[in-house]
Structures are given as C-alpha cells and as structure tokens.
C-alpha cells in the first residue's frame with residue numbers, strides 16, 4: 001500500500017469532521033472541504049471530542065497529529081491528497097457531480113471513498129472517467145472511535161483499490177469489512193433498519209416508550225451484540241447442540257405474525273412528535289454534546305474491556321496499539337544500531353490527561369514513559385510479542401526515578417537508554433527522558449529486569465538469541481562512561 005500522508009475530506013459534518021479527526025490522529029495532514037459558514041465551529045467541536053476520546057482510549061504513544069485545514073475550495077482539498085473520503089449530504093445527484101468534479105482535480109492514482117449510508121457504488125460512479133477508483137467506505141458514528149468500515153466495490157472495480165483501501169483503514173485502527181456483493185444499504189444499516197422499523201411500531205402502538213425499548217436493548221441483547229453479534233449469540237443459546245437446536249426450537253416462530261418488519265408506520269407529525277418528546281424525557285436535560293461524551297466514555301470502556309479478552313473490537317484496539325508502539329519505537333531485532341552510543345528508540349508527547357493539577361506530567365507517567373522505552377529495548381533484543389506468547393518475558397523488579405525538570409502537556413519527549421550490566425537472567429538499564437525541543441534532561445530512571453518463565457512465575461535464563469543480542473549491545477555500552485546518577489540512593493545530594 002502506498003503510504004498515505006495527506007487526505008482530502010469532502011463534507012465536514014458529523015461524519016466528515018470525525019474522519020478528519022481519525023486521519024489527523026494518525027499523523028495524516030487533512031484538508032476538509034465544506035461550503036457551510038459554520039463548518040469551522042462544528043469541525044473544531046468534533047475534533048475536540050475525538051482528542052478527548054483518544055486520550056482515554058489508549059496509553060500507547062499516539063502519532064504526532066496531522067494538521068486539519070478547512071477550505072471552501074474543493075480543488076484545494078483534493079489536489080494533493082493521497083486518499084479522498086467523501087462525506088457530503090446523502091443525495092445521489094449531488095454525490096455523482098462531486099465525484100466528477102473531484103476527479104478533475106485529484107491525482108489519477110488516488111482512491112476516492114464515499115461514506116454513503118446506502119447508495120450503491122455503481123450508481124455513485126455514473127459520471128466518472130475512472131469509476132474503478134471509487135469505492136464505498138461506509139463508517140459508523142462516532143467515526144473516530146468505532147472500528148467498523150464497510151467496503152463495497154461497484155461493477156467497475158479494481159482489486160488493487162479495495163485491497164489498498166482495506167490496508168489503509170486497518171492502519172488507522174479500523175476493522176474493514178469487505179461486502180461481497182453490492183446492494184443498497186449494505187449489511188449493518190439493513191440490520192439496524194430492521195430493528196428501527198420494529199421499534200417505531202412498538203412506540204406507535206403504545207407497547208413501549210422510546211426509553212423502554214432502549215432498556216430492552218441495553219440491559220440484554222445489546223450487551224450480547226457488542227461482543228458476539230447475532231449468530232454466535234444464538235449458536236451459544238442453542239445449548240450443547242448449538243445452532244441446529246436453536247433453529248429447530250425458534251425457527252417455526254419466524255412464521256408466526258410476530259413482526260411488522262415489512263410495514264412502515266406512517267411518519268406523520270403525531271408520531272414524530274411522540275417519539276421526539278419521549279427521547280427528550282429519556283435524556284433528562286442532557287444536551288446532545290453531553291450524550292456524545294457519555295457515549296464515547298462507554299464505548300471506550302467496552303472496547304478496553306474487550307481488549308483484556310483479546311476479542312472483537314478489543315482485538316482491533318490491541319492490534320492498533322501494537323502498530324502505535326511499533327511506529328514510535330524506531331527499532332526491531334533487525335534494526336542496525338550503533339551500540340557505541342546510547343540507544344534512542346522511544347518518542348512520545350505528553351498527553352493532556354497525563355498531567356496533575358499544575359499541568360505537569362505526573363509521576364506515574366514518568367514511569368510509563370520509561371516502561372514504554374524499555375518495551376522498545378526488549379523488542380530490539382528479540383523479546384517481542386511472539387517471544388512473550390511463548391511463555392517467557394522480562395519482569396521489572398526495581399525502579400529508581402529522579403525527577404529533574406517538570407514538563408507540561410503536549411510537549412514532546414524522547415528517551416535514551418544505556419545498558420549498565422547484564423547476565424543470563426538480568427538486565428540493568430539506565431535511561432534519560434529528554435525534552436524533545438530543548439534536549440534538556442527531565443528525568444532519569446534506573447531499572448532492573450528479571451527474565452522469567454511466565455507460566456511457572458520463576459526466574460530462568462533468557463534464550464540464547466536474546467543473550468547474543470545483549471552481548472552485542474554490551475560490546476559497545478561497556479565502554480560508555482557510567483551515568484553519574486547510577487546506583488544513587490534516594491535523597492542523596494546531587495554533586
């Protein structure tokens with residue numbers, strides 16, 4: 001996949017602004033085209049929401065943010081873009097005209113993805129000269145958090161385009177789902193619409209209120225859906241005989257007149273008013289922005305919980321974090337380093353929620369930065385995720401941090417590492433956190449790590465290839481001057 005450095009987003013509303021936030025979060029400079037006079041305010045609000053959400057979502061070193069620029073000139077948004085995401089209003093002709101115009105300004109090799117909720121890509125391609133470069137990349141609100149993006153190709157298609165789009169979306173923390181055939185409204189929206197249709201009837205017929213219907217989802221099936229979907233949940237519900245038993249038991253019910261799925265209630269003013277009033281009562285004075293923050297907090301908590309289980313959207317988050325660590329750690333066991341020098345591998349930025357009441361990075365985050373740097377070091381000597389999955393790892397057994405200078409939110413940091421000693425079970429490291437702009441030393445950290453058999457929870461010698469790599473480092477580092485603060489006691493006066 002060609003590296004995507006710059007993106008163009010066409011339409012900066014709910015969806016377009018959130019695409020811009022996700023792109024910028026991943027270091028991609030993004031130009032947004034939107035003709036509306038209040039577009040900048042809306043864009044800024046969504047970007048702030050996304051920033052807040054990412055700070056909570058992950059401790060992994062986030063990429064240096066890409067710039068987001070708003071323009072009212074379409075050509076400006078797309079002419080230098082490596083990837084174009086359209087998120088304009090859901091009107092077929094408007095989108096068709098936009099794609100024809102975008103093609104006139106964009107580079108010929110650039111993918112154009114539409115966020116449409118329902119139009120088939122073949123219809124969207126109608127006025128294009130190179131229709132195969134257009135796909136649907138259908139996201140879900142909030143786009144900066146939810147991983148799913150449905151990819152749909154039209155009759156004129158290119159496998160390269162779909163494969164590249166898939167790789168790109170995966171690289172920015174998403175779960176691309178390639179839809180096998182083009183149909184209106186794709187997969188997820190069809191499922192949501194079926195539920196929505198049924199829910200509207202239940203309100204109209206006074207069976208339940210909006211709140212009661214939401215309760216029926218969020219206290220029960222919704223919790224199941226978030227982690228297993230519908231088929232796997234029913235497979236489990238079938239007991240030992242699984243889906244076969246489930247279908248034998250509940251299959252006949254599908255023929256009973258349970259559902260009103262094929263009818264639509266008349267969307268007259270009375271029904272719209274009834275539902276709107278019930279929804280306002282349900283939210284009890286919370287604004288839409290309040291609800292967005294609550295929604296984001298809950299989504300983050302769910303994804304983090306699923307991460308501990310290495311499951312579904314949690315696995316996607318885990319994979320994304322692995323990419324973030326890799327990007328910020330300039331080294332692997334294959335990287336050639338000059339071991340006659342200190343090793344510099346880890347860089348990061350002080351996140352706004354890493355600070356204390358003085359707006360200075362708090363003590364725990366110094367330790368985290370040292371540990372992230374140690375992870376980069378371990379990766380470099382071959383103690384990577386595969387090695388850890390094999391049941392061996394290094395555990396931290398001792399830490400001494402000196403806090404020398406404060407550092408505020410959003411300041412850049414980097415870490416240098418020196419190996420003080422090692423043997424077949426132990427590594428003794430000394431590290432310095434530097435300010436990324438002034439090169440001032442902010443803190444030093446001295447740590448001892450013990451190689452363990454994680455299953456037995458006992459120290460054991462590291463594997464020969466790891467010891468060999470440590471030997472290479474030692475060949476260089478034994479000639480470096482010992483750090484002045486190495487081995488110092490707590491409270492000892494500085495010379």
Ligand SMILES: NC(=O)c1ccc[n+]([C@@H]2O[C@H](COP(=O)([O-])OP(=O)(O)OC[C@H]3O[C@@H](n4cnc5c(N)ncnc54)[C@H](O)[C@@H]3O)[C@@H](O)[C@H]2O)c1
Pocket residue numbers: 010011012013014015016033034035036039086087088089090091094098115116117118138139140141
């Ligand atoms: N809202 C959702 O939950 C959701 C989810 C997935 C996909 N989508 C799809 O994303 C697209 C955008 O939806 P939205 O919810 O962000 O709508 P929105 O109304 O919030 O945003 C649309 C934006 O497009 C701008 N615009 C108007 N005319 C334009 C033009 N000619 N060119 C470019 N921009 C123009 C508007 O000023 C507005 O800011 C639609 O195709 C929609 O179906 C929406």
